[in-house]
Amino acid sequence: MSTPARQAREALGVRLRDIRQDAGLTGRALAAGAGWHYTKVSKLEHGVINASEEDVRTWCRLCGADDQAADLVAVVRSIDTMFVEWRRLLRSGTRARQRDSVRFEADTKLFRAFEPQVIPGLLQTAEYAAAILGAFIDFHDLPDDVEEGVAARMERQSILYRGDHRFHMVFCQAALTLGVAPPDVLAGQLDRLLALSTLPRVHLGVIPTRAAHGFLPLHGFWILDAKTVLVETISAELKLTQPRDIAVYSRAFERLAGSAAYGREARALITGALRDLDDDAS
Numbered sequence: 001m002s003t004p005a006r007q008a009r010e011a012l013g014v015r016l017r018d019i020r021q022d023a024g025l026t027g028r029a030l031a032a033g034a035g036w037h038y039t040k041v042s043k044l045e046h047g048v049i050n051a052s053e054e055d056v057r058t059w060c061r062l063c064g065a066d067d068q069a070a071d072l073v074a075v076v077r078s079i080d081t082m083f084v085e086w087r088r089l090l091r092s093g094t095r096a097r098q099r100d101s102v103r104f105e106a107d108t109k110l111f112r113a114f115e116p117q118v119i120p121g122l123l124q125t126a127e128y129a130a131a132i133l134g135a136f137i138d139f140h141d142l143p144d145d146v147e148e149g150v151a152a153r154m155e156r157q158s159i160l161y162r163g164d165h166r167f168h169m170v171f172c173q174a175a176l177t178l179g180v181a182p183p184d185v186l187a188g189q190l191d192r193l194l195a196l197s198t199l200p201r202v203h204l205g206v207i208p209t210r211a212a213h214g215f216l217p218l219h220g221f222w223i224l225d226a227k228t229v230l231v232e233t234i235s236a237e238l239k240l241t242q243p244r245d246i247a248v249y250s251r252a253f254e255r256l257a258g259s260a261a262y263g264r265e266a267r268a269l270i271t272g273a274l275r276d277l278d279d280d281a282s
Helices: 004-022 027-034 040-045 053-062 066-079 094-105 126-140 146-160 183-196 243-258 263-281
Strands: 083-085 110-115 166-172 202-207 221-224 228-232 236-240
Touching: 004 040, 004 053, 004 066, 027 040, 027 053, 053 066, 066 243, 110 243, 126 146, 126 183, 166 243, 183 202, 183 263, 202 263, 221 243, 228 243, 236 243
Parallel strands: 110 166, 166 202
Antiparallel strands: 083 236, 110 221, 221 228, 228 236
């Protein structure tokens, strides 16, 4: 079975082949110009071997495609760390993952996050986070360290109040009512959102259910500055660092953010969800 890393190498190989063909070079001519064994070009184009950063720079130079070198180098750097399966990433529990987040988030100035169905982690209450992490641990049969994971997630939230970090958080209205937590926990989470929405450094947007979407929200993602995109799938975390990927996700975020309500309108949606919870409980 082809691994995600192998698939990424094959995708890189296709791009390298296209660059070579656009330059009108044969594989043997390129190999000769680079001083490589004649089979190396074929192996790189088919994803059989890993390309080094120097391989990519040499390839682009010989093909007159220096303008593509930076993007391809970013691909090379990310291939082996692009896909990390949850069971491997969290084999020692969720706390270590949360603490790792503290370290790389400290270097981020602008956080842009979109979540279609849940409240973003940096905005969660402890009780809501416990419900989310507990379900995740149960599904993946991970070591049960919910309390430690929640404590670490709460530690991460100190970044909301210190330094010069800025946060643009967007989520769909469905996240206000989705039954991922008991009603009382969800109500507490909504109260928390109302408080956080007044923080000057937090730009909080809620996409109304019937809003005209400028982009179809397929899955959640986080953009850290203009350097990294994090995507959580069911089975793995994707860490994307290629400039072209970051540009695509930035464009998607701007369209999603353009569909969102902010300020009083966003708070009205949150208070409306709170009233619905009260009505259901009475």
